Amino acid sequence: GAVVSQHPSWVICKSGTSVKIECRSLDFQATTMFWYRQFPKQSLMLMATSNEGSKATYEQGVEKDKFLINHASLTLSTLTVTSAHPEDSSFYICSAGLAAAYEQYFGPGTRLTVT
């Protein structure tokens, strides 16, 4: 139980285009979903917290107009990287919170490469 999926698992796009990443909780309803970014050999950096039906809360230094987050349902959150640039290349990981279990469940990650 408590499985989180991400799609796509990897994507290559050209500079200036937009990319959408989906995060789904497959067997539970997630009150809250989180989006993280991880650079090679580094820790996870929280980008934003999203609650179903409301605007995402972005961490300091994260551009909300560049990283658009939509949490339309209790099982789906999307992250759209707009006008992507090579410096946006990274590993993006989502997690979903299950309140009763006091923990977050992580997706497998999406490797984004911007050329």
Added chain:
Amino acid sequence: AQSVTQLGSHVSVSEGALVLLRCNYSSSVPPYLFWYVQYPNQGLQLLLKYTSAATLVKGINGFEAEFKKSETSFHLTKPSAHMSDAAEYFCAVSGGGGGATNKLIFGTGTLLAVQP
């Protein structure tokens, strides 16, 4: 505010040897603490968690961790390392009392290498 410090970005042990990965935390509220493992190009898998119950927590794959309030530590141990334990390990603290809707603060990670 919460923070986590992991001492040692790289740890190398021999197969069969004790594994000890260190984690110290800082928290203004009673912390909820977690250890996650990450294999290359994968997401994070929960190893174990401390949520204010028993201070010695047992997790998956033979790992355990002990919450020591006096030392503000939550070190991860395993009596005998296996080759499959080679991975990146992250310690994390949950803010605001530990609910899953609260964000996790991660340490910088420790890369564990297991030598044959």
